[in-house]
Structures are given as C-alpha cells and as structure tokens.
Amino acid sequence: MAELDIRPLLFADRQWVMKLADVSQVYCPRCGEEDLGLAAISAETPLGYIVWQIVVDEATLLGVAVYKRQRHCGVATAMHKYSEQQLLSQRVKKLFLEVRRSNTIAQTCYHHLGYKIIGERKNYYRALNNIRQREDAIIMSKSISI
Numbered sequence: 001m002a003e004l005d006i007r008p009l010l011f012a013d014r015q016w017v018m019k020l021a022d023v024s025q026v027y028c029p030r031c032g033e034e035d036l037g038l039a040a041i042s043a044e045t046p047l048g049y050i051v052w053q054i055v056v057d058e059a060t061l062l063g064v065a066v067y068k069r070q071r072h073c074g075v076a077t078a079m080h081k082y083s084e085q086q087l088l089s090q091r092v093k094k095l096f097l098e099v100r101r102s103n104t105i106a107q108t109c110y111h112h113l114g115y116k117i118i119g120e121r122k123n124y125y126r127a128l129n130n131i132r133q134r135e136d137a138i139i140m141s142k143s144i145s146i
C-alpha cells in the first residue's frame with residue numbers, strides 16, 4: 001500500500017463516506033460536524049473513516065469503516081492510533097464504543113487496540129438481515145494517557 005495519510009473528514013468527503021457507511025452497514029457521519037472525524041487516504045484514494053463524539057474527558061466511537069479490499073492491512077488501527085493522539089490533546093481520558101455481538105472482526109480489532117468489554121445492551125441493534133429481530137451490543141472501553 002502507498003503511504004497512508006490521515007486527515008480531517010471534510011464536507012467534500014460526504015459522497016464516498018455515505019456509500020462506504022451504507023455498504024458497511026455502520027453509522028454514517030455528517031462529515032465535518034463530528035467532534036473528531038478523520039479520513040485515511042492513500043495515493044489520493046480514500047480507504048476509510050473514523051468518527052468520535054467527545055463529552056468532557058470521554059470520547060465515544062460513533063463509527064469506523066474501511067473499504068473491503070483494504071481491510072486487514074492496518075488502516076483502522078492507524079486511524080485509531082491517530083485518533084488517540086488527537087483525543088489526548090483534547091484532554092480525553094476514556095474511550096467507549098458499542099459493537100454488534102455478531103461483529104467478531106471488529107471486536108478482535110478493538111481487543112487488539114486494548115479495549116476491554118465492560119457490559120452489554122440487550123437487543124440494542126436491529127438485526128442486519130431481519131428487521132423484526134434484534135441484536136445485542138457489546139460495550140467496550142479503554143483508558144488513554146500521555
């Protein structure tokens with residue numbers, strides 16, 4: 001992969017971001033309106049995005065997605081590590097996220113990044129393939145410091 005650049009998510013990114021969020025079935029950012037939104041770019045081609053909400057000294061991961069053909073190459077890890085530096089500079093100390101119980105790849109990724117499971121929300125999500133069914137959310141958290 002060519003060199004990876006991580007930069008703020010812009011309003012001009014909204015088209016590819018909407019499509020990527022749609023095919024990945026995850027939260028679609030408003031591009032430029034989140035507390036922290038980042039895009040990963042390589043050779044002028046977008047690879048993925050990550051977005052956060054910040055409340056005082058806590059940040060919640062609103063969404064992260066990487067194009068299928070670029071997955072398992074370290075893009076989410078790079079965006080996450082860059083986010084941590086940005087969040088630390090805004091005095092954030094604790095990170096939270098929710099992930100579908102069935103999304104074992106994302107959970108592995110978060111474990112890899114140092115998150116621990118701290119709880120669950122029963123029937124939190126609408127099931128992906130059956131709108132009449134629900135799916136639990138796993139809640140994960142991680143402390144960060146300089």
Ligand SMILES: CC(C)(COP(=O)(O)OP(=O)(O)OC[C@H]1O[C@@H](n2cnc3c(N)ncnc32)[C@H](O)[C@@H]1OP(=O)(O)O)[C@@H](O)C(=O)NCCC(=O)NCCS
Pocket residue numbers: 024026063064065066067070071072073074075076077078098099100103105106108109110112
């Ligand atoms: C979850 C997602 C963002 C991970 O992005 P990624 O760029 O592929 O992740 P990375 O390459 O940084 O992988 C980090 C770790 O996650 C795990 N991982 C990633 N892809 C994996 C796969 N296909 N199989 C098993 N483990 C995997 C590995 O532990 C990996 O570390 P390693 O490379 O040392 O083995 C990506 O799969 C994605 O966009 N999925 C669809 C959207 C989604 O589920 N978002 C999360 C919603 S909570």
